[in-house]
Amino acid sequence: MIWAKLVFGGFGRRGLEAVIAFGVLVLAAAIVTGSLMVVEGAREAIARAAEADRPDVVQVKSRFNRAVFETPRSGNLPPLTLPVYEPLIDPAKLADAGATVLARQSFLRNVVSGDSFLNIYIFGIAPEEEAQVSTFVVGRGRFLRSDDGPVAVLDRASAQALGVDLGGTFPVRKADGQDITLTVVGILDQLELRYPPPRTVDAPALRPGSSSVTSGVFVTLRTSEEIFGRPTLTDALVVARTADNVPAVVERLREAFRLEPGVFVSESYSRFRRKVQDFVLTLALFTAIAAATAGLAGSFGANLLHDVYADRRRQYATLLAIGFRPTQSAIASSGFGLATAGAAAVVGSLLAVAFAPRHFAMPSLLAELGTIEPSFNAWIVAVLAGMALAIFALGIAPTAWQLHRRSVAVNLSQERG
Amino acid sequence: MTICVRSVTKTYSRGRQSITALQNVSFEIAEGELVLLVGPSGSGKTTLLNLIAALDRPDRGEISVGGLNVTGLSRSAAAAYRNERVGMIFQSYNLLPQLTALENILLPLVPAGRPNRRRAMELLEAVGLGDRAAHRPSELSGGEQQRVAIARALVNDPALILADEPIGNLDDKDARAKSSLCCRMRAAGGARPCSSSPTTAR
Numbered sequence: 146m147i148w149a150k151l152v153f154g155g156f157g158r159r160g161l162e163a164v165i166a167f168g169v170l171v172l173a174a175a176i177v178t179g180s181l182m183v184v185e186g187a188r189e190a191i192a193r194a195a196e197a198d199r200p201d202v203v204q205v206k207s208r209f210n211r212a213v214f215e216t217p218r219s220g221n222l223p224p225l226t227l228p229v230y231e232p233l234i235d236p237a238k239l240a241d242a243g244a245t246v247l248a249r250q251s252f253l254r255n256v257v258s259g260d261s262f263l264n265i266y267i268f269g270i271a272p273e274e275e276a277q278v279s280t281f282v283v284g285r286g287r288f289l290r291s292d293d294g295p296v297a298v299l300d301r302a303s304a305q306a307l308g309v310d311l312g313g314t315f316p317v318r319k320a321d322g323q324d325i326t327l328t329v330v331g332i333l334d335q336l337e338l339r340y341p342p343p344r345t346v347d348a349p350a351l352r353p354g355s356s357s358v359t360s361g362v363f364v365t366l367r368t369s370e371e372i373f374g375r376p377t378l379t380d381a382l383v384v385a386r387t388a389d390n391v392p393a394v395v396e397r398l399r400e401a402f403r404l405e406p407g408v409f410v411s412e413s414y415s416r417f418r419r420k421v422q423d424f425v426l427t428l429a430l431f432t433a434i435a436a437a438t439a440g441l442a443g444s445f446g447a448n449l450l451h452d453v454y455a456d457r458r459r460q461y462a463t464l465l466a467i468g469f470r471p472t473q474s475a476i477a478s479s480g481f482g483l484a485t486a487g488a489a490a491v492v493g494s495l496l497a498v499a500f501a502p503r504h505f506a507m508p509s510l511l512a513e514l515g516t517i518e519p520s521f522n523a524w525i526v527a528v529l530a531g532m533a534l535a536i537f538a539l540g541i542a543p544t545a546w547q548l549h550r551r552s553v554a555v556n557l558s559q560e561r562g
Numbered sequence: 563m564t565i566c567v568r569s570v571t572k573t574y575s576r577g578r579q580s581i582t583a584l585q586n587v588s589f590e591i592a593e594g595e596l597v598l599l600v601g602p603s604g605s606g607k608t609t610l611l612n613l614i615a616a617l618d619r620p621d622r623g624e625i626s627v628g629g630l631n632v633t634g635l636s637r638s639a640a641a642a643y644r645n646e647r648v649g650m651i652f653q654s655y656n657l658l659p660q661l662t663a664l665e666n667i668l669l670p671l672v673p674a675g676r677p678n679r680r681r682a683m684e685l686l687e688a689v690g691l692g693d694r695a696a697h698r699p700s701e702l703s704g705g706e707q708q709r710v711a712i713a714r715a716l717v718n719d720p721a722l723i724l725a726d727e728p729i730g731n732l733d734d735k736d737a738r739a740k741s742s743l744c745c746r747m748r749a750a751g752g753a754r755p756c757s758s759s760p761t762t763a764r
Contacts, residue, residue, distance in 0.1 A: 147668065150661055468645020469672070469673045470638055470642070470673060553640075
């Protein structure tokens with residue numbers, strides 16, 4: 146009880162200042178917490194956008210052209226001309242980019258299915274690398290391995306259209322006119338191919354209305370080269386080390402394919418950067434609000450605390466004079482400031498968490514990044530703790546310096562502030 | 563517990579002005595002695611008591627109490643010295659306003675974590691304030707506050723009591739009673755110098 150009275154009692158006429166200091170600090174903590182929650186929510190929105198847009202990925206693709214497709218095993222159907230990527234990309238030139246290369250051979254094949262023919266998109270991929278940028282959710286069986294032979298993984302829509310299941314086989318016509326039999330080793334429940342080719346012909350699709358290919362057969366590059374009869378690529382993704390490296394990677398790729406008019410290099414980094422620029426400005430605004438509030442209200446609160454501390458110099462000296470150790474005297478005389486700043490930080494942050502909107506949309510340009518969900522995390526706790534400690538330190542520093550500089554006897558003889 | 567003061571000098575600086583409160587003071591007080599320091603205001607009585615209590619440091623000279631050199635103690639060691647050996651009665655009482663009379667008396671026992679309420683109550687009754695235990699200093703008269711300060715100085719049975727104007731604010735009747743309390747303290751043993759004004763000394 147005595148300790149509680151020593152720490153929290155004896156404010157006298159400074160009691161009102163202590164209460165005002167607490168109120169100001171609660172308000173400051175609430176504003177800082179609210180602002181930082183918005184900043185954190187916005188950062189998460191940017192991170193989500195970056196995850197979805199992958200601005201660090203550069204696409205290299207061949208021109209889209211019409212190619213003649215013979216209808217296999219039939220003499221009474223006319224040949225088809227269907228638009229596909231041309232295989233114009235030399236993989237060796239991609240290595241000049243100095244980044245991770247995800248080679249692809251994307252092509253279309255007519256596959257016999259029962260008594261009809263199906264247009265099926267076939268993708269030769271590097272399985273491990275491709276899985277880092279595209280989404281493959283395996284429902285049954287397994288995904289491809291880089292050392293696989295003539296096996297295929299396909300999504301539900303293509304499997305259903307081909308009438309095959311796990312362990313089943315289907316033939317694909319190779320460039321030399323022979324058939325290769327692919328064994329199904331995995332069925333995909335979900336497929337999100339990064340930078341898929343345009344869907345220009347009637348083919349199975351997981352999302353029927355989509356203008357991009359949403360369904361297909363995946364094989365290893367080795368198998369696709371065997372089907373395709375050549376090592377050149379139709380398209381490829383080049384992943385820069387960081388998004389900021391993209392301009393340099395694009396520059397190197399354009400230089401490498403300078404003499405190839407049918408090869409195009411495109412990136413989403415520039416668009417992404419424009420998209421997040423306003424967002425970053427908004428973040429800066431909220432951060433500035435938080436910093437200004439912390440600075441102004443914090444210094445005001447610290448000044449009020451300083452007045453209370455100045456009044457307590459005599460208590461500190463008295464306790465020392467009757468035998469309290471310096472640390473005990475310091476705790477008894479300064480504990481209330483720490484408790485006030487700490488409690489204000491806790492109450493303020495709880496108010497902010499309780500009353501902050503769960504989610505809200507930013508206006509106009511910023512809306513493209515989706516809604517912001519303000520979030521409270523350990524970083525905000527650390528900032529609030531730092532703010533409380535700084536206010537406490539700022540409030541007590543002049544008094545502490547005076548107590549340290551003067552003897553106990555001199556501090557005892559000081560009049561109350 | 564013998565007190566040895568050797569060639570002690572203490573000077574205060576006020577702006578550009580220096581005030582010498584003590585100059586080359588030397589004396590010795592034997593165990594069990596009751597000593598009254600008499601002198602006009604500003605003659606350095608309080609300064610000398612502060613130095614003996616290790617509340618301040620002399621510019622020159624040395625003070626030892628019971629063989630302990632108190633002039634070179636750290637703040638922490640000085641606090642321990644005061645808590646274990648010294649009972650200090652301040653001229654301005656220095657009671658904490660948020661504590662009751664009883665709690666103020668208990669205060670010197672708090673650092674060691676052994677607040678003995680019975681002992682504090684006995685002392686409060688000995689100074690005639692048994693019925694004012696729950697009163698705060700602001701609810702007590704100057705003389706009553708001084709009596710609480712005396713009880714606080716005695717609560718941890720110090721070997722040395724340093725009293726700065728201990729009965730200056732008491733009326734004649736109370737002053738005689740407290741003087742007799744001082745004599746009883748002396749009878750219990752130990753060296754007990756008191757600083758006081760000429761009036762109190764008479």
